[in-house]
Each structure stands twice: as C-alpha cells, then as structure tokens.
Amino acid sequence: MRFTRLMTKTMRTDPAEAETPSHRYMLRTGMVFQVAAGVYAYLPLAWRSLRKIEGIIREEMDAAGGQEIRMPALQPIELWDESGRSKTFGKALFTLKDRRERGMVLAPTHEEVISQLAKTYIQSYRDLPVIPYQIQTKFRDEPRSRAGLIRVREFDMKDAYSLDADEDGLESSYRAMAQAYRNIYERCGLPALMAEADSGAIGGKDSHEFILPTPTGEDTVITCDGCDYAANLERATGVKPPLAPEAPLPMEEVSTPGVKTIAALSDFLRAPESKTLKAVFYDADGETVFVTIRGDLEVNEVKLSNHLKAAALRLATEEEVSRAGLVAGSASPVGLEGIRRVADDSILSGANFVVGANKPGAHLLNANYPRDFEVDEVLDIAMAAAGQECPGCGGTLKSVRGIEVGHIFKLGTFYSETMGVQYLDREGRRRPVIMGCYGIGVGRLLAAAIEQNHDDKGIRFPVPIAPYHVHLVGLNLTDPDVATAAEDLYRRLWNAGVECLYDDRPEETAGVKFNDADLLGLPLRVVVSRRALANGSVEARRRGDKAATLLPLADVEQDVKGLLFT
RNA sequence: CGGGGCGUGGCGCAGUGGGAGCGCGCAUGGUUUGGGACCAUGAGGCCGUGAGUUCAAACCUCACCGCCCCGACCA
Structure with a gap:
C-alpha cells in the first residue's frame, strides 16, 4: 500500500476525548473513526x-x-x-x-x-x-x-x-x-x-x-507472589488478618456522640478498626438486608449478591434504612430482628468487638458472637486486599x-x-x-x-498483528534515482512475501515521515535515501531499537525477513 | 442511572452582548528536503438543536440532543 493512497490521515495532536494510550493512538493513526458513543468504523x-x-x-x-x-x-x-x-x-x-x-x-x-x-x-x-x-x-x-x-x-x-x-x-x-x-x-x-x-x-x-x-x-486482579494464584477481585479470597485471642468480657454500653463512621469510632475509642464490626445495608431485589463485617474489611458485593441470588443488589437508601428500623451510624446485629442478617466470617476471628447500640450516639463494647447476637448466615463476603496472606501458599497477595x-x-x-x-x-x-x-x-x-505495546511516540506493533510488516520510507523522492530504487524495493519486498507500506509522499520532509512511521509503529522501518543508496544499501531499524543497520540492496529481502521473523 | 466536564472550520483551542478568530492540517505557487521547514496566496464555519430575553445573542435564560471522564455492568 502506498501512503498517498491510504484512506487514513494521521493527526499531529491528541484528540481531546482520548485518554487511554490505545484510544489516543488509534485515533491519531486514523485506524478507527467514531460514529457514536461506543460505535466505531475500522x-x-x-x-x-x-x-x-x-x-x-x-x-x-x-x-x-x-x-x-x-x-x-x-x-x-x-x-x-x-x-x-x-x-x-x-x-x-x-x-x-x-x-x-x-x-x-x-x-x-x-x-x-x-x-x-x-x-x-x-x-x-x-x-x-x-x-x-x-x-x-x-x-x-x-x-x-x-x-x-x-x-x-x-x-x-x-x-x-x-x-x-x-x-x-x-x-x-x-x-x-x-x-x-x-x-x-x-x-x-x-x-x-x-x-x-x-x-x-x-x-x-x-x-x-x-x-x-x-x-x-x-x-x-489479586495475584500471589508465592504461587500462581490469580483471581478477579470480585471472587478473590485472602486470609483475613488474624486478631490476638482474648477472653470474652462483659458487654457494656458507651456513649459515642456524633460518631458515625468506623474511622471516627476507631479514633474516638482508640481501638483498631479490626476490633469493630461495621454494618452495611443493602437492597436485594426489594428486600432490605443487614450485613455486618469486621471494621477493617470491605464487603464484596459480588460475593454477597451471589449468595443472596439477587438480580439487583445495591446499597439501601436512607429511607429504606429508616423504614427497616435501622440506625445508620450505630447499627449492629445485637438485638436485631425482623430483617435478614448476613455476616462475614470475620466475626468469628476475634472477641470483644465494638458494635453499634442500635440507638443514636451509643455503641457497645465487648460484643461476642454468638453470645450477644444472632445472624442468619455466616460466610465469606469480604473483599480480598493486597498485603493479605494467600490462602493457598501463605505468600503475599498483590x-x-x-x-x-x-x-x-x-x-x-x-x-x-x-x-x-x-x-x-x-x-x-x-x-x-x-x-x-x-x-x-x-x-x-x-x-x-x-x-501493552507502545511508547511516547506511538504504537509498537508485534509482528504477527501488525497491519504491515515494513514501513518503507522514501526520502529525497524528487531525485529520480532514489524514487526508482524505492519503487523497485517496494515491489521486491511484496514479491518476497513481506507486507509493505510505502511512504511515497514526494514533498514531506524526513522528520514528518519518521514521526508518522513511529506513530504507526510497524515492526520494521526501511529507509531508502540518496545517502544510503550511495553505499548500495538501505537503512533498517526495528521499531523501538535505537540504532539502524545498513542492508546491502543485493539480498535485502532475506535481511528484512531476518530482522522481522527471527 | 447518579456525579463531574465539554459542544465554535478536519484536529487542538481562544473569543463572555454589537466586526467569527488563532495554531496545525488542507489547496496553489515558490524556496527547501535525514527527526513534525519557510514565504506568499487561498478554500473551508446556519458557533450542537429549539425556544426565550434583548434594538442586537457564539456569548444571558430554559429545554432538549450529543460526546468525554468517575461509579454500578462486560469480550
């Protein structure tokens, strides 16, 4: 294909709407054209x-x-x-x-x-x-x-x-x-x-x-540095950080005016977040569900949704929360009835948790399951996190x-x-x-x-999926000898089975052509110029390499294939 | 659908009541030609759409449409 005939126009500036590299480069190279949101012409x-x-x-x-x-x-x-x-x-x-x-x-x-x-x-x-x-x-x-x-x-x-x-x-x-x-x-x-x-x-x-x-x-994705465990965060399991064993203490109420979040509670009582239980309220297909989990962990909504077999799971609205009789900021399973209660198994991991008192401005110390409260189900519904231990090998999750x-x-x-x-x-x-x-x-x-394959100048196509193998750049094309040599090489490469895009623009400067070649990112750039021809050679450089090599014209096809396919 | 942003020549943008502009690109001529050259001339825009305010709207108001980004969903 000749560059002058290619139905594509490269852009010098990044289109404003493109933020990811692939999007940016596909627009700048003229590979794709947007017709509507999420609808493209190739x-x-x-x-x-x-x-x-x-x-x-x-x-x-x-x-x-x-x-x-x-x-x-x-x-x-x-x-x-x-x-x-x-x-x-x-x-x-x-x-x-x-x-x-x-x-x-x-x-x-x-x-x-x-x-x-x-x-x-x-x-x-x-x-x-x-x-x-x-x-x-x-x-x-x-x-x-x-x-x-x-x-x-x-x-x-x-x-x-x-x-x-x-x-x-x-x-x-x-x-x-x-x-x-x-x-x-x-x-x-x-x-x-x-x-x-x-x-x-x-x-x-x-x-x-x-x-x-x-x-x-x-x-x-959660991966492990010790074994080949890999799982989408939606499904991954990590070992929940263990708590030191303690003897259960009697439950007591404390006043916690204005304390509504786990961070504030932890701060107010000078207790680690892992010693608290948080409460989260969901609406699962119209039913309000009460969920509790250790304060240092997050609820994995996919796990929860799968367990509840819910078609649509979302956080409950304030109105739904109050209609269910829950006290946002001080809710807990203690004494809670008439609502489905799901607990993460982290409630089994320690003793003497701080929980809500189910009334504003108050919490309870030393809540222990199952001594002090009931739930309907206990299972793993926690989000795994980097830094946790791998359940398989004990390595560290990333x-x-x-x-x-x-x-x-x-x-x-x-x-x-x-x-x-x-x-x-x-x-x-x-x-x-x-x-x-x-x-x-x-x-x-x-x-x-x-x-995966780009740098700040453009794409770096892997050979097997590159639109063409070679970006043939003709410089000094107003010189008939150079133009002839370039045309000749273009034909020879195609005849040898090398797919070749030929930049045959006669007027563009070298800089423009090189920048376009870097942008399009074909695996091998071959330059035909007066300078190289004086040595009976052309110049070849793989995209991403720093230095070019001179290839003698005599058996340039073999050399090009060598650079591409080995 | 919630939150945020933006719609002005192909691309990037300026213009915030009264002459529609700049850079790049494009066309023509000339000078250039190894990392985005230079000069000259020129083409190209119902300023997203519709209503309203006003003597006067790209600019103010309202509504709608479209696009981008963040979240809930998927190859």
Missing part, C-alpha cells in the same frame, strides 16, 4: 490488524478442535424469553420490533441459538463432543462505553461453545480452550494471566478471565489492574435445562448436554495489544 490499518488477529484466533481454535460456523445477530426475542435472559440481561440487550411488531433482539452473545442448533443436531452421545465457534458482531447497550475499543456497544467477538456428554468431557474441552487462549495471547504479544472469575450474567459455575495487566484496565481480554465459562446444564438440549446416552437415557462457552473480543484484543 479504517484500513485497523482492519488489516483485526483480520490478522482473527486469523490467529481461527488457527488456534481449529487446532483445539473448534469448527467455525456463523449465527445471526438478529434474533427473535422469544428465544430470549425462553432462557429467561430477556429479563436477566436487562437494559444491555438491544431490542427492536420488526414491521409486524414482533420483538427482536440484536444478540449480545449466542447461547440461545447454539442451544436451538444443538436441539436439532445433537441427538446421541455419538454426536458429542463438538466445539462450534464464530467470529461475529455483537451488540450490547453498555451503560457506559469507554476508552476507544476497550468497551464498545457494537463489537466483533469470537464466541465458542463446547457441547459435551459429561463433566469429564467439559473439563477436557475447557482445558483445550484455555490452552488455545494462552497461545492466542502469546502470538499477539500479550502476557495475559488467567484468573478465577465470577461468571456474571452469562450464568454457570466455574469461569476464568484472561487479564492483561495494565494501569488503564477496568478490572482488578493487586493489579488489567483489561479482560477473554473469558471462559463452564456453563454446565443451565441452558440445556432451560432450553431442553438433551441427547441419548449409551443406555438410551435422556441426558442434558453439558455446555461451556468461550469469548474473546477481537477489537478489544487489538486495543489491549496497543496498551
């Missing part, structure tokens, strides 16, 4: 890169036993009523009506259609296992799109579905997919880590996310931000059962198909690759 450079990523994904999915299919994005809403997800997916589901006023959806994912397909084509254990997959456009009316291609409302996703006869089969499909994912990230230049995850709206039990660590990410570049789920029989996907086993018995599903956002992967 221009030639981005599209070439995306197609390369798709190619890598296809190769790895096929190698892992997948078979590519294609399902429609436009689907009848009845299908979603059947699985129940027209409700549970909520407002993120794009819905519309056709001319006959029938409800339709623009699909955000394809478990429903796969289930329909499976009902027809999977009849016997002999038909299993299969792993159909597709790369196709998804629609999700996200509450908020952000950071360029990181989070958008229309995006291409590779979604795969494993159909197995039993749990062992699922296990083996899941492992094969996980390995395929690791291969994909490695080939895209991404050191992604595999973390235990919450399965969210898709449903199911076990799931893992692949996270690319980067400060601009929107997820937090916290990293990252971008979720893939998510795999063991769905089990949820869709098989709700949608009636069954097969006949060897004994002629009907059994539900065991399903898994596996997603990678293609555009997000590109954005993540740029987040």
Whole structure:
C-alpha cells in the first residue's frame, strides 16, 4: 500500500476525548473513526490488524478442535424469553420490533441459538463432543462505553461453545480452550494471566478471565507472589488478618456522640478498626438486608449478591434504612430482628468487638458472637486486599489492574435445562448436554495489544498483528534515482512475501515521515535515501531499537525477513 | 442511572452582548528536503438543536440532543 493512497490521515495532536494510550493512538493513526458513543468504523490499518488477529484466533481454535460456523445477530426475542435472559440481561440487550411488531433482539452473545442448533443436531452421545465457534458482531447497550475499543456497544467477538456428554468431557474441552487462549495471547504479544472469575450474567459455575495487566484496565486482579494464584477481585479470597485471642468480657454500653463512621469510632475509642464490626445495608431485589463485617474489611458485593441470588443488589437508601428500623451510624446485629442478617466470617476471628447500640450516639463494647447476637448466615463476603496472606501458599497477595481480554465459562446444564438440549446416552437415557462457552473480543484484543505495546511516540506493533510488516520510507523522492530504487524495493519486498507500506509522499520532509512511521509503529522501518543508496544499501531499524543497520540492496529481502521473523 | 466536564472550520483551542478568530492540517505557487521547514496566496464555519430575553445573542435564560471522564455492568 502506498501512503498517498491510504484512506487514513494521521493527526499531529491528541484528540481531546482520548485518554487511554490505545484510544489516543488509534485515533491519531486514523485506524478507527467514531460514529457514536461506543460505535466505531475500522479504517484500513485497523482492519488489516483485526483480520490478522482473527486469523490467529481461527488457527488456534481449529487446532483445539473448534469448527467455525456463523449465527445471526438478529434474533427473535422469544428465544430470549425462553432462557429467561430477556429479563436477566436487562437494559444491555438491544431490542427492536420488526414491521409486524414482533420483538427482536440484536444478540449480545449466542447461547440461545447454539442451544436451538444443538436441539436439532445433537441427538446421541455419538454426536458429542463438538466445539462450534464464530467470529461475529455483537451488540450490547453498555451503560457506559469507554476508552476507544476497550468497551464498545457494537463489537466483533469470537464466541465458542463446547457441547459435551459429561463433566469429564467439559473439563477436557475447557482445558483445550484455555490452552488455545494462552497461545492466542502469546502470538499477539500479550502476557495475559488467567484468573478465577465470577461468571456474571452469562450464568454457570466455574469461569476464568484472561487479564492483561495494565494501569488503564477496568478490572482488578489479586495475584500471589508465592504461587500462581490469580483471581478477579470480585471472587478473590485472602486470609483475613488474624486478631490476638482474648477472653470474652462483659458487654457494656458507651456513649459515642456524633460518631458515625468506623474511622471516627476507631479514633474516638482508640481501638483498631479490626476490633469493630461495621454494618452495611443493602437492597436485594426489594428486600432490605443487614450485613455486618469486621471494621477493617470491605464487603464484596459480588460475593454477597451471589449468595443472596439477587438480580439487583445495591446499597439501601436512607429511607429504606429508616423504614427497616435501622440506625445508620450505630447499627449492629445485637438485638436485631425482623430483617435478614448476613455476616462475614470475620466475626468469628476475634472477641470483644465494638458494635453499634442500635440507638443514636451509643455503641457497645465487648460484643461476642454468638453470645450477644444472632445472624442468619455466616460466610465469606469480604473483599480480598493486597498485603493479605494467600490462602493457598501463605505468600503475599498483590493487586493489579488489567483489561479482560477473554473469558471462559463452564456453563454446565443451565441452558440445556432451560432450553431442553438433551441427547441419548449409551443406555438410551435422556441426558442434558453439558455446555461451556468461550469469548474473546477481537477489537478489544487489538486495543489491549496497543496498551501493552507502545511508547511516547506511538504504537509498537508485534509482528504477527501488525497491519504491515515494513514501513518503507522514501526520502529525497524528487531525485529520480532514489524514487526508482524505492519503487523497485517496494515491489521486491511484496514479491518476497513481506507486507509493505510505502511512504511515497514526494514533498514531506524526513522528520514528518519518521514521526508518522513511529506513530504507526510497524515492526520494521526501511529507509531508502540518496545517502544510503550511495553505499548500495538501505537503512533498517526495528521499531523501538535505537540504532539502524545498513542492508546491502543485493539480498535485502532475506535481511528484512531476518530482522522481522527471527 | 447518579456525579463531574465539554459542544465554535478536519484536529487542538481562544473569543463572555454589537466586526467569527488563532495554531496545525488542507489547496496553489515558490524556496527547501535525514527527526513534525519557510514565504506568499487561498478554500473551508446556519458557533450542537429549539425556544426565550434583548434594538442586537457564539456569548444571558430554559429545554432538549450529543460526546468525554468517575461509579454500578462486560469480550
């Protein structure tokens, strides 16, 4: 491709709205064009890169036993009523009506259609296992799109579905997919880590996310410095800092005028926060729930929500709190009745806690469970935190931000059962198909690759996903000899299988061309100039290298390939 | 949906009642040509939309729309 023909324009200044590096550079290079919030057009450079990523994904999915299919994005809403997800997916589901006023959806994912397909084509254990997959456009009316291609409302996703006869089969499909994912990230230049995850709206039990660590990410992952434990903060468990054992003391009331927060209470009584119990009030699908946890810990709302099986969990409003008879600032489980009480198991970790007295301006010292209060459930609902001990190996937990570049789920029989996907086993018995599903956002992967591979001058594309291999820069192009040599090299490189973008602009200065080359970030820059030609050479520099090397023109193709592919 | 911010040529911005501007980019001519050159000339804007206030609105008021950022959700 010639630069003068490329339908792209580079920008010298950062667009005001772009804050994350990948977003900034994708706009400045002219890779993407924004049409609406979270809706983008892909221009030639981005599209070439995306197609390369798709190619890598296809190769790895096929190698892992997948078979590519294609399902429609436009689907009848009845299908979603059947699985129940027209409700549970909520407002993120794009819905519309056709001319006959029938409800339709623009699909955000394809478990429903796969289930329909499976009902027809999977009849016997002999038909299993299969792993159909597709790369196709998804629609999700996200509450908020952000950071360029990181989070958008229309995006291409590779979604795969494993159909197995039993749990062992699922296990083996899941492992094969996980390995395929690791291969994909490695080939895209991404050191992604595999973390235990919450399965969210898709449903199911076990799931893992692949996270690319980067400060601009929107997820937090807890990792261990002593072992390979990694889990999304939503699900991670840390060892709660232990308290020194004490003999229980008699409970007594103290006056704490105006003290409403744990920090103020700790300060007022000169007691560590870990010796207090805090109270938090939630609304779970309309029911007010009382939650208590040790003062130095935070409630993990995902864990709580999963336990309560709540579709919508949020903090209760002041009005709901007072209607439930709770005293914000001085609430505790002591004497509390007529409301669901959930406690974090940290209440078992010590004795003589400071708790609210359930009346304004007063707290109780030396509250002990179960001597002084009752709760309905005790379980781990605490947020893990950096610095805590790893539950597996005793190492120290760390916290990293990252971008979720893939998510795999063991769905089990949820869709098989709700949608009636069954097969006949060897004994002629009907059994539900065991399903898994596996997603990678293609555009997000590109954005993540740029987040991971850039510097202050621009992108640094890894070779396998670069739109072109070589950025051929012609200097002194008004000199016919140089122009001819550059044209000749351009042809030779393509003939040798090296994908080449040729900056053939005759008037631009060297500085402009070099800066554009750095910005676009193709892996190898080759400069044809009067100066280098005088030595019978061209100049080559890998993006990111400091020094250039002279390559003799005689067998420049081999040298270029050597620099690119070894 | 809650909180914050912003809508003025392609991009970045100034302009806060009375002539729509600057830089970059773009076009033409000329001089340049190894890290974002210089000179000259020129094109390009119902100042997000609609109502209102006013003799007069990019500017003040109200409403709406759009976009960005922070939070609740996800590939």
